[in-house]
Amino acid sequence: MTNQLKTYPLKDWGLDIQNPLIIAGPCSVETAEQLDKTVEGLVKQGVKIIRAGVWKPRTRPNTFEGVGSIAFPWIQEAKEKYKVKFAVEVASPAHVEEALKNNIDLLWIGARSTANPFTVQDIADSLKGVDIPVLIKNPINPDLALWIGALERIHEAGITKIGAIHRGFSNFNDTHFRNSPMWQIPIEFKTRFPDIPLINDPSHICGKRALIPQVAQMALDLNFDGLMIESHFHPDAAWSDAEQQLRPEDLGLLLASLKTRQVFVDDPAFASQLQSIREQIDDTDREILELLSRRMGLVEKVGEYKKINNVAVFQIERWKKVFQTRPEWAIALNLNPEFVKELYKMIHTESIKKQTEVMERHLS
Numbered sequence: 001m002t003n004q005l006k007t008y009p010l011k012d013w014g015l016d017i018q019n020p021l022i023i024a025g026p027c028s029v030e031t032a033e034q035l036d037k038t039v040e041g042l043v044k045q046g047v048k049i050i051r052a053g054v055w056k057p058r059t060r061p062n063t064f065e066g067v068g069s070i071a072f073p074w075i076q077e078a079k080e081k082y083k084v085k086f087a088v089e090v091a092s093p094a095h096v097e098e099a100l101k102n103n104i105d106l107l108w109i110g111a112r113s114t115a116n117p118f119t120v121q122d123i124a125d126s127l128k129g130v131d132i133p134v135l136i137k138n139p140i141n142p143d144l145a146l147w148i149g150a151l152e153r154i155h156e157a158g159i160t161k162i163g164a165i166h167r168g169f170s171n172f173n174d175t176h177f178r179n180s181p182m183w184q185i186p187i188e189f190k191t192r193f194p195d196i197p198l199i200n201d202p203s204h205i206c207g208k209r210a211l212i213p214q215v216a217q218m219a220l221d222l223n224f225d226g227l228m229i230e231s232h233f234h235p236d237a238a239w240s241d242a243e244q245q246l247r248p249e250d251l252g253l254l255l256a257s258l259k260t261r262q263v264f265v266d267d268p269a270f271a272s273q274l275q276s277i278r279e280q281i282d283d284t285d286r287e288i289l290e291l292l293s294r295r296m297g298l299v300e301k302v303g304e305y306k307k308i309n310n311v312a313v314f315q316i317e318r319w320k321k322v323f324q325t326r327p328e329w330a331i332a333l334n335l336n337p338e339f340v341k342e343l344y345k346m347i348h349t350e351s352i353k354k355q356t357e358v359m360e361r362h363l364s
């Protein structure tokens, strides 16, 4: 057992787990034939754990919400015929009970459920005394604390084989991805819980087949422990998520094309090169901070003048100019202008804070 949540690493989950862990299967189980054909195809590609949606939380009513419990005999048949394990999403104690009764090997909690602590607690209570791996998807909203809270609730119920699934976050404006990956959130998760397996779900992030390879590779580059990918033997005819499911053959090609990265290599030449570059990064960071400190000193000076002359802290025209020119300068310096915009939003917020302090100084 490792880390502050006392969970088992993937290799001790008692399953035949590949590295990276691959879980693939249909968004929803539809028919016995669809499940059989899909699992047959996936097994040929080396997949050992099948994901299968039995109950589907849909945003709008009167859409397909999963076939429900009639899927279990088909799942059982596929388990026996192809010697695979099955993972199913649960959203209520009734789902947990049904899944356990039907020999499901792994459970996962979906993004909408993770967002609701009452639901997570109900599921956790129903898992007391049970020894089954549970994977917890990030909540639909970008709230790391809520994600961690869900893990803690499941952990407090006595579950020790816990993993997290990064499936991206709901958004209003992102037209590229179905769910924005917001990589900084899983990175922060991994930093805080390095021993909890973290799996990426490129299907729900991308929403479109064509984007999946790029996101899956990014996840492996960031040292994720595995991938959960939707696959259907005939995606265009799928009853749900048709655009993001891959044919088993295409999943096989994708898996073959992905490059897995090592955490580190024990090579003295690499280690010394890395150390030398890291020292240069340290020096550069020190310079960046010295420059930032110089800028803040100037901002404070402006604040003093504003105070003497009774001028407002927030200067919209000047700020517009700063906000327009810095990304332009950034392009010339081969920097991403979007990154520089975000950086300057933070710098400006800090400037305003500093000058407000100057204004309020000696007032009391």
Ligand SMILES: O=C(O)C(=O)C[C@]1(C(=O)O)C=C[C@@H](O)C=C1
Binding pocket: 299, 302, 303, 313, 314, 315, 316, 318, 319, 322, 347, 348, 351, 352, 355
């Ligand atoms: O130019 C000013 O008036 C400043 O106080 C500097 C500064 C900045 O950080 O660049 C800070 C606050 C203003 O809203 C605009 C610009």
